[in-house]
Amino acid sequence: MLKETHKAEIDDILSRYPVKRSALLPLLYLAQREQGYITEAAMQEIAGLLKLTPPQVYETATFYTMLNLKPVGKFHLQVCKSLMCALVGSDTVIGWISAKLGIKPGETTPDRLFTLSIVECLAACGTGPMMQVNDDYYERLTEEKLDRILADLRQTGTCSLKTGPFMWPEPAPAKPGA
């Protein structure tokens, strides 16, 4: 129960909003931070805290692509497929990842390292195609960059190509091999 393990934080979140329901997203984030994804039990508990019905929590949890309802791999690759990114090739990026990792959107690699998701606009429209990996942005993706990101993530758990959030002001074009 979150209420037992995170009482102070929950109280603090609740105290911030005059309308209880407004605390829904922060609480869902808290639940996801703790378990990597939002469990049914967590949704039920949050419903109880906010005097909502579980379907009302479920509705919100399924709306935002940032909220996971299933366990995800160590690295959650979230590729934006909204309009701007689509115009500059997000489909291609998704194709590369699928081919390289052997997973379709919504799937996780058998070693539980990578999960591929397709998400809505992440507000980096000027620097697409882009993806978010856990909390980091990777923008202006190319196949080369992608290879390097995947390799670095495997080896070191992070990658120096990360740019965000957010890539603003826009950096100078990266030198090849940088």
Place this chain on the structure above:
Amino acid sequence: MPDQKPETVRLTIDGTTVAVPKGTLVIEAARRVGVMIPHFCYHPKLKPDANCRMCLVEVEKMPKLQTACSTPVAEGMAVRTATTTVDDAHKSVLEFILANHPLDCPVCDQGGKCDLQDFSHQYTPTTSRFTETKRIFQKEYFSPLIETQMNRCVQCLRCVRYCDEIMDVKALAPVGRGTMTEIKHFGPHELDCEFCGGCIQICPVGAITSRLSMYEYRPWMLKRADTICTFCGDGCRITVQTKGNELIEVNSAHGAGRNNGDLCARGFFGFHASSDADRLTHPLIRREGKLVEATWEDALEYVAEQALRLKLAHSADAFGGLITSRCTNEDLYVFQKFMRQVIGTNRIDSSARYGHLNGVQALRRVQGTHRWTIAFEDIVAANALLLVGTNITETSPITGLKVKEAVKKRQASLVTMEALQPAIDTLSNITNLALQHFPTHPAQFGNTVLGLTKAVIEGNLVDATLAQQAPAFVQRLTSALQGISWENLEAVTGQTRTQWTETAKILAGANRLVILVGNGVLRHPGGDATVTNLLDLLILLGKLDKPGCGLGPLAEENNDQGAVEMGAVAEFFPGPAPLDDQPVRDRIATVWREELPRTPGASLTEMLAAANKGSLKALFVVGENPVGTLPAEAQAAEALGKLDLLVCQELFLTETAAMAHVVLPACSYMEKDGTFTNSEGHVQGVRQAINPVGDSRPDWEMFSALSVLMGSPLEYGDAREILKEIRTVIPGYGLLGPTPTPPKVDQAVLSGYLTQGFAGDAATRYAVSQPRQTGDGSFTLMFVQTLFHSGKLSTHSKGLLQLQQEGFLSINPEDAARLDLADGGQVKVSNSRGAITTTVKIRERVPAGLLWFPEHFDGEAKQLAEWTIDPRTQIPYFKLAHVSLAKVS
């Protein structure tokens, strides 16, 4: 009935000028001049959401098309609904919707009454430019009674909004986003909700449908009958749809009836009770100890002969009659006329005895009316509502919707006193909406009301003119309540003085105050005193006869009110008029051309006692089942076993009917014409939807046939003729209009009450009642009505049985934890009367120390109930028990 006249705005719709109240939406203004603007997401019951864009119209001086469903009218506005631009907009919205629609109309139950079909027919080009693959949702099991087919969904969210805004259940969630949004419950769980059917009714397409009628029909095959639901006192208008003689579906059109098209699970899914295979189809006569099939001639002749013989051998008062208030007014009227005129006795009673009479008697005594002085409209328009002893969502769901509307849409202040805790679960809970809630033990309603009255007096909230006009009344109550200490009241009720004081201010400050009283008060000892005290409260606040104010007892059965008004109870002639009311006696005698019996009436319990003593020889029982309903202590079976003649008119072979000498198959509400009178006192037409099942006949017809055989014919061609006669006995009865015209407080009666009428029992009414000591266990077990059933009748409905098919014990989580009881586990419930084993259901809404058991499945459990008879009103109480619990492992 709103007070002020709203401002008017004039605008033109396609050139036609129309004047509408300010705030009206363009789509509604257009409807007034006969222009139907196509729409999906708009519904007059719901707040505008403007999500579907189907209703776009041109408004002069506005650069872009506007959504008619969310644009309020403005003075001088010129709206065009049929230009090329508008037409193109309709076309493209439909093109988008149809891009994903499976076009499976041939197998869709909505086909023929579908908005998408109709609008497509009217607006779409015959070809679509989309070549992409369609969105496909995996078909998932949704629930036992409600089916979803999400590929058909147009994502208007009407279902979700209905379930939230109107029902306050919030069981539906739009899951996902964009085109991939689908309507679900919670994760993979099947739907668990109130099953009101509202989402089915409000879905403009075939995405949510009823499983009871799945694939059974095409709309144009169905015959429709508009009639009234039989499952509670709310009196909802239902449309029964039949194919041949088969019941297919029940629904209710928006705007129809007192329910405005809303229904509860019983009304929407309960109709199969009438077509249950167990229905009696032939008369039965007991021969050599066994009930065997007989012809109507034989059965009726047998009854007539026996009745004549017994009347000759004994007296008219050796007869009794008992009738259910599920019957029509016409049945009830002919029943009491038969008993009074053909037999010659006043020994009759009906199920209104169990509670509704408590309310009616108090109203008559204080304000001289036998009906509410308010109507549903006054509930909706109230500024403050006080609900006492009613879990309204489960007992009177549609009256409950009016309360929800008052609170949610019109910000009324709600005060509740009920054995219920605020909690969010699968059913809505009226106490969740309360500004002040008094969790009240079932034995403490009287005391909790006393606290409120004391707070009104001590807070100087008594109406100033009342103190001058009725000083004796005010002084008597004041001194009585001063004699009761707050400490004492707080100790017995568990409420606090602060809460009473706060609540008193809320009630006093409301211009329109409505009090609703339910079974928790009416069906428990001291019920009439509590109702009288609540009327006193209205008097003290100066609100009893103010417009929009009043008190309404909630009837449990559909025609409790009619049963009293038809005189189908021991103490009343039709009217209702007391047996000693000479002018009424004379008027009825003129119509009947016969003197009315002079001997006193006898209530249900008195009749049972008389039968036990041997002085009652014959009993006519219509749709009542004392053996199956009353606890063993009532000795109903023993009493009925001693009768020389027991005649039962029944739908099913009940425990009582199984003991009868003759059983006559009766028609259900689906098979007859007549009228029902709802809680409000509104008389509404009942219309036949199917042919009588088997050889069954309406109850009145049987009495009519018997009367002929017994030599004093009561002959009527049809139910209308009976209603005509009722109107000569009760002038103006039931002028079947769309809304009731509530009576006004009778000032003569009120002033009589205020000068001395109140005094007789003031001492007992204004004293703290001490809870009964029983020596039994520490839990109070309540036999309650649930949302999914009505008496035992609904337990014959296959739909409702899927929602609830057996008894279970609802218990508070803390009590359960203390006793180590798990949800779904077994528990032994026992007291000095007996013991049963049942299933545990843990529910936060049950207050600690209380237990609920559905009365519909009380079979075995009944033996635990305490049996008390109010010596003054003869009302039997058997809905409580004190018990102990033990886990069964």
